[in-house]
Amino acid sequence: MKSNIATAEVAVPYAGALMSLAQSKNLTDHFGEDVRSLLSLLSESEQLQNFIANPFVSVEDKKAVINRILGDGANAYFRNFLMLLVDRKRILLLEPICQQYLALLRQLKKIALAEVISAVPLTEAQQQAVKEKVISMTNAHEVEIDTKIDRELIGGVIIRVGSQVIDASLRGQLRRISLRLSGA
Incomplete structure (x- = not known):
């Protein structure tokens, strides 16, 4: 299936x-x-x-x-x-x-689906912050959150809404620093 x-x-x-x-x-x-x-x-x-x-x-x-x-x-x-x-x-x-x-x-209901990947489960306050961020990005009326846990992120979150990705994870930050250092 x-x-x-x-x-x-x-x-x-x-x-x-x-x-x-x-x-x-x-x-x-x-x-x-x-x-x-x-x-x-x-x-x-x-x-x-x-x-x-x-x-x-x-x-x-x-x-x-x-x-x-x-x-x-x-x-x-x-x-x-x-x-x-x-x-x-x-x-x-x-x-x-x-x-x-x-x-x-x-x-139909103008609900955005946000896939949130984090190293640890999100608190209610963190989920609310994600919802507010996604609403400001998409102008949706509501946000549905699909959470996944990935311990390899070390910390932070990755948020995917449609084709948009916000990588605020430590792993992503380390990767960006590595790319800057290797390019310098």
């Missing part, structure tokens, strides 16, 4: 169709919650990923598992969308479709 260019090209129209459906029924946020839950479940369970991607598993078995995962409280439109993916043998694209839907939702 790894994403590549061809996969992304197929996922985009499905995510767009899901967004259109969500907008027509005024369920964009509700679908966003369902999509986040599915992505979380997929990232936690390699067994589920393998089951969904397995071409030898019958359509009925895949539908039964999806129905069990969604439970009784799931939105009927969202459930039907997933069943359509199974019928069209596109369920193996579930992860990229969900990621693309979240990207469309962020675009």
